[in-house]
Amino acid sequence: MERDQPQDEVLIARIAQGEVEALASLYDRYGRLVYSLAMTMLRDRAAAEEVTQDAFLSLWRAAASYRAERGRVATWLWAIARHRAIDELRRLKNSQALSLDFSPDFQPGEVNPGESLEDASLMRLHVRRALAQLHEPQRRAIQLAYFRGLTQREIAEGLGEPLGTIKTRIRLGLHRLKQLLQREE
């Protein structure tokens, strides 16, 4: 974030006063991040745009109730977008087979074409590198839970694995991820 840019909290206060320009600034700051999460979850440009728009509309309507101690703005936007995307995934699940073909769309430490060095923030590199160091079955279980919004039982049924195996993968995988992220700090 550039030094002369207003802080998120300042923009949120202006949004609560009905300033569309402040929301535009926040969109410029986080629009790509929110859209990227929605695209990773939904893999559909139109649906991801709808989710992104919903996330910012929700923020616009609820800016007055934002409290910094509850979490960062990006986290708030991500939570709204993820929740909305899971609803969409569950709606789709009722009309088609459950998709478990979640494969990593990144390589550890890789900067993708079209992605500036500024975008490839340290945090993003840390998280990608940490995920890449997990055993593949653990990473897959975590990704299906987080990015597909599936419960442990749904993952077990979808993969044809015992429920206990999936529970262990998620537990050990997230423990390992926690250690790896702490080591990166």
Next chain:
Amino acid sequence: MPKSKATRCSEIHKLIPAFVLGSLEGEEQALVLRHLPDCPPSRRLLEEFRQVAEALPYAATLQTPALALKRRLLARLERERLAQPAHLWMWLASWGRRLAPLGPAALLLLLGLLGGWALSIQGELARQSGMVDQLFDQLRDQQLAMAFFTTGEYSRIPLQGQADAAEAWGFLMVEPDESVAMLLAYKLPALGEGQAYQLWLIRNGERDSGGLFSVDASGRAYFLFRAGEPLGAYQAVGVTVEPEEGSPGPTGPRVLAASL
């Protein structure tokens, strides 16, 4: 033989990673929710894993939305802003001043047309935004519930089952000086068709509604509610059975009560 606290903690700690990913369900999720209020070490662990889960979106490959998305979003926000009542009346008043020289009949006709058009926009916006509002409310409740368990700055107030629900029990989690609180209740009787539980906040003999909630098949309820004032302003809380649309004051049997 009842499990020791250490055994129970150990079981809960195994569930917390799946809990923060939202992949627990049913009894396991309820087990975590019941355990957290009394266990600071479990809440600390929850906070640690919550931070891990919140880092996961960074794994998504950065992609750029169409430029038109921002234009559509801003245009929609502008329409919402203009449709707010204060903006509408200012706008109509401004046109009224311009049209005043045409005479009262023309003025009334034009104001009527403009007002009808503006109100129709408001109605359409309200319909479109209803779904998003509902979604946001659910999300905000989840975030608040998580915050209750991770901040640890709340008081726990026991709720006692009353004559019509002697086995019911539960507690309120109240943050000091906050108007938001959480009710957790167990073994409440199943509701009949068209009924809901209604929470009442009692102050100087007056009862303010804290909202409606229902229970799951096992009589369990988690309910975040917002009072009109900080909870310290109230002396007691009660829960009664009411029609599903709610009542202006308690009419049905009382099932839970607590002194604040």
